[in-house]
Amino acid sequence: MWQNRFNRYEEMAFKGRLYCLFIFLFLFFILIIFRLFYLQIIEHSYFKLISEENRIYSEPIKAPRGCILSREGKVFVGNRMGYSVVLSRYGFSKKIVGKLSKYLDIDEEYLLKEIELRKSQNLADILISRDIPDELMWNLSENLLNLKGVKIVKEHIRDYRHSDIAAHLFGYISEITKSEIKRKKKAGYLMGDYIGKIGLEKQYEMTLKGQGGFREIETDAYGHKLRVVNEKKARYGSDIITTINFKLERRASALLKNKKGSIIVLDAKQGDVLVMVSSFGYDSNQFLYNINVEKLYDFNNPNSPMLNRAIQATYPPASTFKIVTTIAALEEKVVKVEDEFECRGGLSFGQEKRYAKCWKKEGHGYLNFLGAFKHSCDVYYYNLALKIGWDKIFKYAEMLGYGVATEIDLPYEARGFLPTRAWKKKKFGVNWYNGDTVNASIGQGFILSTPLQVARMLLILLNENKAITPFLVKGKHKKKHKKSKLKVATKTKDFILRAMFETVNDGTGQAAAVSGFDVCGKTGTAENPHGEDHAWFLGFAPFDDPKFIVCILIENGGGGGSIAAPIAQEVFKACQ
Amino acid sequence: MIKKKSEFFADFHDPAFRVELILFCSVLFILFFSAIMIFSASNITASYRFGDPFFFLKRQLIWSFLGLMMLFTGYFLSYKKWQNFSLLFMLISLLLLILVLIPSIGHSVGGARRWLRFGGVGIQPSELAKVAFIFYTADWLDRKHQVMNKNFFVFLPKIFLLMLTVCLIYLEPDLGTTVIIIAIVFSMYFIAGVSKKYIFIFWGLVLSFFAYALLSTPYRLKRVLSFLNPWQHFSDVGYQVVQSYLAIANASFLGTGIGGSKLKLLYLPESHTDFILSIIIEELGVLGSLIVFGFFLIFTYLGIKIALQTDNYFARLVAFGITFLISFQAIMNIAVVTGAIPTKGIPLPFFSFGGSSFVVSMFCIGVLLNIARESRHNIAAKISNY
Numbered sequence: 007m008w009q010n011r012f013n014r015y016e017e018m019a020f021k022g023r024l025y026c027l028f029i030f031l032f033l034f035f036i037l038i039i040f041r042l043f044y045l046q047i048i049e050h051s052y053f054k055l056i057s058e059e060n061r062i063y064s065e066p067i068k069a070p071r072g073c074i075l076s077r078e079g080k081v082f083v084g085n086r087m088g089y090s091v092v093l094s095r096y097g098f099s100k101k102i103v104g105k106l107s108k109y110l111d112i113d114e115e116y117l118l119k120e121i122e123l124r125k126s127q128n129l130a131d132i133l134i135s136r137d138i139p140d141e142l143m144w145n146l147s148e149n150l151l152n153l154k155g156v157k158i159v160k161e162h163i164r165d166y167r168h169s170d171i172a173a174h175l176f177g178y179i180s181e182i183t184k185s186e187i188k189r190k191k192k193a194g195y196l197m198g199d200y201i202g203k204i205g206l207e208k209q210y211e212m213t214l215k216g217q218g219g220f221r222e223i224e225t226d227a228y229g230h231k232l233r234v235v236n237e238k239k240a241r242y243g244s245d246i247i248t249t250i251n252f253k254l255e256r257r258a259s260a261l262l263k264n265k266k267g268s269i270i271v272l273d274a275k276q277g278d279v280l281v282m283v284s285s286f287g288y289d290s291n292q293f294l295y296n297i298n299v300e301k302l303y304d305f306n307n308p309n310s311p312m313l314n315r316a317i318q319a320t321y322p323p324a325s326t327f328k329i330v331t332t333i334a335a336l337e338e339k340v341v342k343v344e345d346e347f348e349c350r351g352g353l354s355f356g357q358e359k360r361y362a363k364c365w366k367k368e369g370h371g372y373l374n375f376l377g378a379f380k381h382s383c384d385v386y387y388y389n390l391a392l393k394i395g396w397d398k399i400f401k402y403a404e405m406l407g408y409g410v411a412t413e414i415d416l417p418y419e420a421r422g423f424l425p426t427r428a429w430k431k432k433k434f435g436v437n438w439y440n441g442d443t444v445n446a447s448i449g450q451g452f453i454l455s456t457p458l459q460v461a462r463m464l465l466i467l468l469n470e471n472k473a474i475t476p477f478l479v480k481g482k483h484k485k486k487h488k489k490s491k492l493k494v495a496t497k498t499k500d501f502i503l504r505a506m507f508e509t510v511n512d513g514t515g516q517a518a519a520v521s522g523f524d525v526c527g528k529t530g531t532a533e534n535p536h537g538e539d540h541a542w543f544l545g546f547a548p549f550d551d552p553k554f555i556v557c558i559l560i561e562n563g564g565g566g567g568s569i570a571a572p573i574a575q576e577v578f579k580a581c582q
Numbered sequence: 583m584i585k586k587k588s589e590f591f592a593d594f595h596d597p598a599f600r601v602e603l604i605l606f607c608s609v610l611f612i613l614f615f616s617a618i619m620i621f622s623a624s625n626i627t628a629s630y631r632f633g634d635p636f637f638f639l640k641r642q643l644i645w646s647f648l649g650l651m652m653l654f655t656g657y658f659l660s661y662k663k664w665q666n667f668s669l670l671f672m673l674i675s676l677l678l679l680i681l682v683l684i685p686s687i688g689h690s691v692g693g694a695r696r697w698l699r700f701g702g703v704g705i706q707p708s709e710l711a712k713v714a715f716i717f718y719t720a721d722w723l724d725r726k727h728q729v730m731n732k733n734f735f736v737f738l739p740k741i742f743l744l745m746l747t748v749c750l751i752y753l754e755p756d757l758g759t760t761v762i763i764i765a766i767v768f769s770m771y772f773i774a775g776v777s778k779k780y781i782f783i784f785w786g787l788v789l790s791f792f793a794y795a796l797l798s799t800p801y802r803l804k805r806v807l808s809f810l811n812p813w814q815h816f817s818d819v820g821y822q823v824v825q826s827y828l829a830i831a832n833a834s835f836l837g838t839g840i841g842g843s844k845l846k847l848l849y850l851p852e853s854h855t856d857f858i859l860s861i862i863i864e865e866l867g868v869l870g871s872l873i874v875f876g877f878f879l880i881f882t883y884l885g886i887k888i889a890l891q892t893d894n895y896f897a898r899l900v901a902f903g904i905t906f907l908i909s910f911q912a913i914m915n916i917a918v919v920t921g922a923i924p925t926k927g928i929p930l931p932f933f934s935f936g937g938s939s940f941v942v943s944m945f946c947i948g949v950l951l952n953i954a955r956e957s958r959h960n961i962a963a964k965i966s967n968y
Contacts, residue, residue: 016775041920046867
């Protein structure tokens with residue numbers, strides 16, 4: 007039935023309102039159609055022009071790192087141009103990866119895994135392979151049409167040309183991790199950037215790295231480059247000139263071939279590090295190609311190649327510590343130079359009648375101080391130690407730099423260790439015995455030091471009231487050079503230097519003698535409960551006007567006089 | 583009476599049935615057309631964002647299926663049922679609108695909290711609110727038709743409800759839907775013959791509300807002003823509109839052909855949702871515009887026809903409301919894409935990718951078809967009665 011309210015009048019009024027509203031809507035619609043017509047047809051050419059012109063994208067420019075040079079200006083670590091294969095994140099497909107793996111001769115599954123890792127870096131391009139050989143580069147370039155999304159980019163590749171002679175010194179760079187980016191926000195690192203992880207590369211990262219720039223490029227909608235709109239030039243990293251003497255370094259590393267140990271040569275007056283070799287070494291270049299640097303560390307390798315033995319490994323200083331005991335004895339005037347003690351191959355002392363052996367079983371007989379030093383008689387030093395007491399020896403040991411970091415400009419330096427009475431009480435719950443003093447007086451027991459600390463001892467002794475921080479880069483070393491606090495009587499100093507001269511000419515260190523170059527030195531043989539003894543040699547030359555300080559450590563080498571001294575001789579010959 | 587099964591086939595011989603048939607077939611055609619265009623517009627974005635170029639197409643096909651289900655639901659269930667449930671619908675959609683504003687429940691994208699998520703499927707309560715308002719307003723006008731112009735105070739609860747809903751949607755924030763809901767309700771009032779005095783009062787209220795909304799938030803004002811000169815705001819708010827201009831301009835007369843769009847290459851954001859029209863025009867040129875505009879013109883014509891055919895006042899208002907909702911949204915979207923009004927975030931009904939809006943639109947078509955069907959049967963019954 008027609009309902010009541012739908013009378014004819016209302017029906018017409020309703021229709022009227024409805025048409026009114028839709029006519030209104032329709033007019034608006036017509037207006038928009040005109041607008042569309044205007045955009046699409048009339049303004050077509052104008053907009054088309056803009057459409058093809060107005061694309062700007064920003065392209066980062068990487069700054070090449072600064073070089074590391076030897077003191078003569080020879081390039082230790084530089085850069086070279088290399089070609090890398092990258093895959094656009096956008097064009098990524100399994101098919102292309104399959105093809106690439108054939109070209110690059112890499113297992114496809116391994117490649118896919120690597121890509122997954124790289125993908126998390128959120129870069130536009132995924133790195134596939136860095137620094138490919140030229141032949142492969144040409145081969146790939148010819149086939150790029152079949153490899154959609156693959157690009158070959160030119161890059162600065164870090165070039166460790168002399169990694170075999172001084173790897174530990176330079177350290178290495180490798181790709182920055184996410185946590186490192188977070189920690190160093192202000193430095194403006196980007197994903198995929200390189201950062202120094204250890205060695206000089208880490209120490210002087212801010213100097214070496216430079217500052218990346220960018221280029222804003224206008225392209226058309228097809229991606230063709232039109233012009234550079236804005237450019238911020240990259241600031242190249244600054245070079246650093248080290249104090250390393252290239253020839254000496256090379257010679258020293260040759261001497262350490264297939265031996266575990268370290269050779270340090272310091273300039274006796276300035277503290278320049280002329281040579282710092284640690285063996286075994288590694289190839290710094292390998293860290294460029296992998297993300298997971300940790301994977302490369304071979305923790306089980308008994309040779310621990312990643313360890314810089316010159317500053318990171320600690321050993322008992324052994325007989326080289328007798329220099330400290332000698333200074334303490336003479337300065338505290340407990341003994342005169344002429345005083346003699348008898349060596350019967352050992353000494354029993356104290357109420358418990360403990361017995362300490364000399365390295366020479368049959369004993370040295372009666373010796374004066376000079377004789378004891380040059381023959382490295384342990385019994386003589388036991389006697390001295392009992393007279394001086396540990397506290398006084400400790401005082402001089404600390405002044406000579408034991409247990410104190412050298413603050414050389416390299417990261418992760420070990421501090422060594424110099425025991426105190428309190429420490430022993432806390433650690434073992436027993437008092438400091440005379441036996442400990444006796445042991446410590448010849449550099450055994452709890453004392454530990456790095457080869458650099460041992461070398462620095464001589465630096466401190468030779469340079470009273472002068473700067474005594476060894477360093478690798480002149481002028482850049484920010485920390486203030488510490489000055490020696492050691493004050494010893496000229497008589498004492500002369501005696502020690504004389505004794506060291508005698509040691510090489512007529513004592514344990516004869517194997518280090520070089521004719522025409524007055525070598526002075528002290529040998530040491532560190533007893534090692536875990537294996538073969540460590541061989542030490544600490545010396546300087548020439549006698550009258552010290553120029554070079556040499557410190558040799560051969561891990562598990564054997565006797566200092568027989569193993570370390572001949573190597574020292576070779577080093578001094580090269581220095582001469 | 584004629585039996586049900588044969589009744590269905592008998593329909594084909596009825597000239598009045600053509601209205602339903604044309605409407606249904608054109609919607610079906612648009613379903614396929616939009617699936618193709620969504621794939622064309624979204625495959626680059628999809629493979630860039632999800633590593634799967636078919637990401638949006640797959641979802642659109644699922645939505646199309648669900649949409650067809652909803653269309654048939656609307657078609658085969660009598661609209662009179664919706665009248666009884668209209669208040670319940672209104673309350674449910676209000677509840678959902680409140681839920682979506684609770685931070686732990688509502689899902690926010692790009693600063694706007696508009697979605698409720700159920701196991702990976704996002705639902706936009708404001709889309710439901712649009713339909714709920716159509717049913718509710720139609721029901722109310724149907725019941726109060728006689729008394730409404732005699733006493734202004736019968737409107738007060740209605741105005742309160744409208745303001746509440748509008749504020750909830752505005753808080754999401756979703757200014758576009760706010761505008762649409764207000765427009766629907768007032769146009770329905772206007773059609774139903776509410777006194778012009780009252781309508782002026784309502785407009786006064788609404789305009790002051792919008793003036794406050796614009797002036798209180800600087801980004802809205804900036805957005806509104808940016809449409810006057812999008813080039814000046816190219817780097818931020820004007821960007822989309824400029825990209826849309828470029829897409830339309832790039833089309834010329836014939837377009838670049840399907841798949842030939844340059845602007846979908848990550849230049850134009852939302853290329854498969856709000857700005858799909860730009861891509862349709864870019865790729866198909868004038869033909870694309872004709873398909874889209876033609877569809878909406880046919881739809882509006884048929885909608886008006888259905889609204890005038892029926893003799894049930896509620897059905898008439900619902901049919902009008904649905905027709906107005908879809909055509910008004912379409913016009914708003916086209917206006918945004920051509921830069922005639924500020925950017926709003928209104929999808930193009932049936933063409934844009936987007937679950938809730940699409941399914942709700944399909945349901946609306948179902949209801950419209952049902953109204954046509956029942957009025958046809960009524961007339962047939964009346965004729966047979968004579």
